[in-house]
């Protein structure tokens with residue numbers, strides 16, 4: 001079922017042409033064969049690579065309704081971008097992507113990373129289950145180009161499934177503050193109701209029970225150092241995240257990019273047991289075909305909002 005290249009050589013051999021790329025994406029998007037929106041399964045492929053329905057005559061592109069919608073760049077470049085993003089141990093930067101693909105502008109590369117980011121984390125789907133630790137933390141060095149000491153720290157909230165003594169899946173998000181108005185929407189998006197949310201005694205979590213969650217509180221008294229003992233999974237995740245940000249970006253992650261890196265880290269972490277890097281590529285391609293397109297204008301607005309802070 002899971003059909004993906006294992007190595008760079010396999011990748012190159014597999015996707016030499018636009019046609020090969022399109023055929024691969026078609027198989028991922030319609031594993032049981034193409035089906036038109038009208039329900040008809042009989043269709044033929046036009047010279048331009050569109051499926052033409054024999055019943056209603058509609059033409060459908062494999063990229064319609066996906067993150068690749070309306071792209072004027074070859075699908076080969078997109079597959080290369082996804083392969084590169086998922087095969088980088090350390091994480092992907094817009095500058096690196098721009099150089100690799102020879103994209104004309106940094107903004108284009110940045111826009112691509114953000115489209116892929118939307119595919120990495122699918123909001124509202126497969127929420128965390130069981131017992132889930134939730135806590136906030138600051139990640140440093142955000143907001144400035146260099147000089148970590150002067151840069152503003154960003155507040156994030158992290159959720160981590162408790163699986164025995166270990167960690168299952170995680171979710172994380174940047175939040176403006178630690179109020180219930182910021183924390184409660186995160187919990188609702190990240191964790192399915194009816195499950196156990198494990199937090200400290202902070203009042204920002206007071207609405208959990210009223211919203212259908214079971215709430216386990218571990219009170220933290222005394223020094224801050226204890227926090228890592230009471231909610232150990234979240235704190236392990238945060239320290240891995242910090243190490244990753246430092247290692248990849250020397251801590252100089254700009255505010256506008258932090259959200260992307262949080263999603264990329266989450267995507268990698270939740271698939272950390274995958275033996276083949278090709279499998280990450282496969283999942284990303286699958287998810288990229290399953291999400292709504294992000295119009296570039298909304299991405300730009302997003303950047304401006306953060307830059308003005």
Ligand SMILES: [Zn+2]
Pocket residue numbers: 036037038039040053054055056057058
């Ligand atoms: Zn049709």
